[in-house]
Amino acid sequence: MADRIPGRFDRRMRRRRLEGQIFHVLCLLSILVGLGMLAALLLNIFMEGWQRVNWSFLTSFPSRHPEAAGIRAALFGSIYVIAVAGTLAFSFGVAAAIYLEEYASRNWFARVIQINIANLAGVPSIVYGILGLEIFVRFLALGKSVLAGGFTLALLVLPIVIIASEEALRAVPSSIREGGYALGATRWQTIWRLVLPQAFPGILTGVILAVSRAIGETAPLIVMGALTFVPFTPDGPLSRFTVLPIQIFNWVSRPQEGFHEAAAAGIIVLLVVLLSMNALAVLLRNRFQRRMEG
Amino acid sequence: MTSPDTAYEELVSGPIPWVGRTRRWKRYLPERIIKAVLFFCSIVSIFTTVGIVSVLIFEAALFFQEVSIVEFLTNTKWTPLFASKNFGILPLVTGTILTSMGAMFVALPLGLMSAIYLSEYAPDTARQIVKPVLEILAGIPTVVYGYFALLFVTPILRSISDDISVFNGLSASIVMGIMILPMVSSLSEDAMRSVPRSLREGAYALGATRLEVSTRVVIPAALSGIVAAFILATSRAIGETMIVTIAAGQNPTFTFNPFVPIETMTAYIVQVSLGDTPTGTLEFKTIFAVGLSLFVITLSMNLLSQFIVRRFREVYE
Numbered sequence: 001m002a003d004r005i006p007g008r009f010d011r012r013m014r015r016r017r018l019e020g021q022i023f024h025v026l027c028l029l030s031i032l033v034g035l036g037m038l039a040a041l042l043l044n045i046f047m048e049g050w051q052r053v054n055w056s057f058l059t060s061f062p063s064r065h066p067e068a069a070g071i072r073a074a075l076f077g078s079i080y081v082i083a084v085a086g087t088l089a090f091s092f093g094v095a096a097a098i099y100l101e102e103y104a105s106r107n108w109f110a111r112v113i114q115i116n117i118a119n120l121a122g123v124p125s126i127v128y129g130i131l132g133l134e135i136f137v138r139f140l141a142l143g144k145s146v147l148a149g150g151f152t153l154a155l156l157v158l159p160i161v162i163i164a165s166e167e168a169l170r171a172v173p174s175s176i177r178e179g180g181y182a183l184g185a186t187r188w189q190t191i192w193r194l195v196l197p198q199a200f201p202g203i204l205t206g207v208i209l210a211v212s213r214a215i216g217e218t219a220p221l222i223v224m225g226a227l228t229f230v231p232f233t234p235d236g237p238l239s240r241f242t243v244l245p246i247q248i249f250n251w252v253s254r255p256q257e258g259f260h261e262a263a264a265a266g267i268i269v270l271l272v273v274l275l276s277m278n279a280l281a282v283l284l285r286n287r288f289q290r291r292m293e294g
Numbered sequence: 295m296t297s298p299d300t301a302y303e304e305l306v307s308g309p310i311p312w313v314g315r316t317r318r319w320k321r322y323l324p325e326r327i328i329k330a331v332l333f334f335c336s337i338v339s340i341f342t343t344v345g346i347v348s349v350l351i352f353e354a355a356l357f358f359q360e361v362s363i364v365e366f367l368t369n370t371k372w373t374p375l376f377a378s379k380n381f382g383i384l385p386l387v388t389g390t391i392l393t394s395m396g397a398m399f400v401a402l403p404l405g406l407m408s409a410i411y412l413s414e415y416a417p418d419t420a421r422q423i424v425k426p427v428l429e430i431l432a433g434i435p436t437v438v439y440g441y442f443a444l445l446f447v448t449p450i451l452r453s454i455s456d457d458i459s460v461f462n463g464l465s466a467s468i469v470m471g472i473m474i475l476p477m478v479s480s481l482s483e484d485a486m487r488s489v490p491r492s493l494r495e496g497a498y499a500l501g502a503t504r505l506e507v508s509t510r511v512v513i514p515a516a517l518s519g520i521v522a523a524f525i526l527a528t529s530r531a532i533g534e535t536m537i538v539t540i541a542a543g544q545n546p547t548f549t550f551n552p553f554v555p556i557e558t559m560t561a562y563i564v565q566v567s568l569g570d571t572p573t574g575t576l577e578f579k580t581i582f583a584v585g586l587s588l589f590v591i592t593l594s595m596n597l598l599s600q601f602i603v604r605r606f607r608e609v610y611e
Contacts, residue, residue: 219535
């Protein structure tokens with residue numbers, strides 16, 4: 001090749017190769033931009049907030065003095081609201097998925113429900129806040145309470161749970177069900193004892209992802225009427241409340257530098273919770289998968 | 295021929311000689327109750343949609359009794375919380391368009407190129423590490439991105455140019471672009487990976503370089519999926535709330551200037567919710583009119599994206 005006369009083909013080939021290499025580098029760069037932004041975000045927040053994360057930050061109520069402010073009320077509020085939302089989304093979501101995958105015949109009604117769920121997943125979260133305000137806070141007269149907040153978030157993440165559970169159920173081979181029927185089990189016995197245990201890891205992963213989405217939601221709860229300054233922990237399902245992301249939002253929007261540090265510290269707590277939940281989801285999934293294979 | 299389903303129904307209801315009547319009841323009554331309960335759970339999602347649509351339409355109708363739709367859609371001033379009230383949604387719409395288009399300017403090239411890299415270039419091990427890490431970006435709460443936009447990106451932008459205000463559309467757009475990047479890249483990558491190998495191999499056999507295979511074979515074949523991903527991501531950006539509330543300002547302006555404070559539809563809803571506007575007043579009802587507009591826009595984009603996937607999908611066997 002080297003001693004050939006460099007003709008038009010070779011010149012063009014060299015150019016095409018060069019273009020290809022440039023393109024390769026550009027593609028790599030754009031991945032690196034994404035990863036770099038992630039690194040910048042995490043580093044920036046860690047540098048700003050790590051010295052504020054300590055026991056008294058976790059156990060103090062918010063305060064007008066940035067250095068004394070803590071996330072106790074927000075932490076409790078988040079736990080209460082997520083307990084309500086998680087329980088509801090899990091039970092309703094899995095039940096709905098079981099009906100759609102195992103019972104419903106493939107008719108127009110099932111199609112309508114499917115399309116509906118896909119579209120609900122794309123509705124902006126703030127619209128769920130409006131729904132929660134009108135239906136739970138006003139119509140059902142729950143007030144701007146933990147219960148109303150939990151219901152709102154449950155509706156918000158319900159499509160995530162349903163879609164993930166449906167996928168998990170679909171992945172269970174039909175031979176398992178046929179085996180159950182062949183042994184004389186009823187449909188529910190087959191689902192409960194044979195299908196669900198197989199689908200459980202997938203369902204669990206979906207639920208954990210849904211809950212971690214709910215933990216980070218701010219806008220719907222603001223619209224629903226959650227408080228931004230709460231010097232008390234919720235004392236029951238009808239108590240008013242705030243959550244961690246709203247507390248962070250409140251601190252970010254204040255001008256004082258000290259509150260920005262508190263916000264960064266709050267974000268660190270939030271991210272630690274979220275990332276460990278995601279890690280848990282991956283871990284659980286791997287463990288169950290291995291057990292099933294073994 | 296009886297399908298398994300009808301056979302099952304016959305088993306439940308029909309006469310089975312070898313099982314006593316009471317036993318059958320004990321065995322199949324719970325089955326029916328369970329089925330009914332599960333059915334009820336599955337239509338909760340229908341109730342949700344009906345709830346959203348009826349709440350928005352009902353409350354917005356009350357709003358439009360007092361403000362004409364023409365004024366709402368054509369007036370270029372939005373000042374419902376001021377003494378002299380104007381109810382033109384256009385400033386909020388331009389704010390929303392500005393930030394979401396800005397976000398797509400960031401997310402579209404970066405997301406598409408990342409997807410090409412992951413699907414066509416990256417070795418398997420790199421892909422298995424990079425993909426989950428990139429997906430962390432999608433799991434970060436939006437309020438965190440708001441913090442990042444206001445307190446990290448904005449100061450950098452302001453050190454570059456003095457024309458940029460503390461609250462501006464540019465910073466919010468950039469950060470929102472980063473937020474939706476994983477969505478664009480992972481959906482596009484899924485579309486590209488479902489293009490069969492044989493198509494690529496055919497092109498390589500004809501002497502195409504990797505760039506030519508990517509841009510002339512893989513992308514056209516995966517185009518419907520990629521376009522659908524873009525539309526979904528845009529719709530997500532339009533509905534995004536916290537980043538724009540924190541970083542873009544609360545100043546409805548009829549402008550496409552990315553350097554000045556603006557307000558998006560979502561940010562306005564948050565502003566009213568945080569304020570002390572009494573519920574039931576005309577000022578408060580504006581959030582339902584804005585919410586309805588937001589819902590209609592995002593819903594039509596989602597439907598469009600589903601339509602494109604269904605209608606233009608290339609199926610290979």
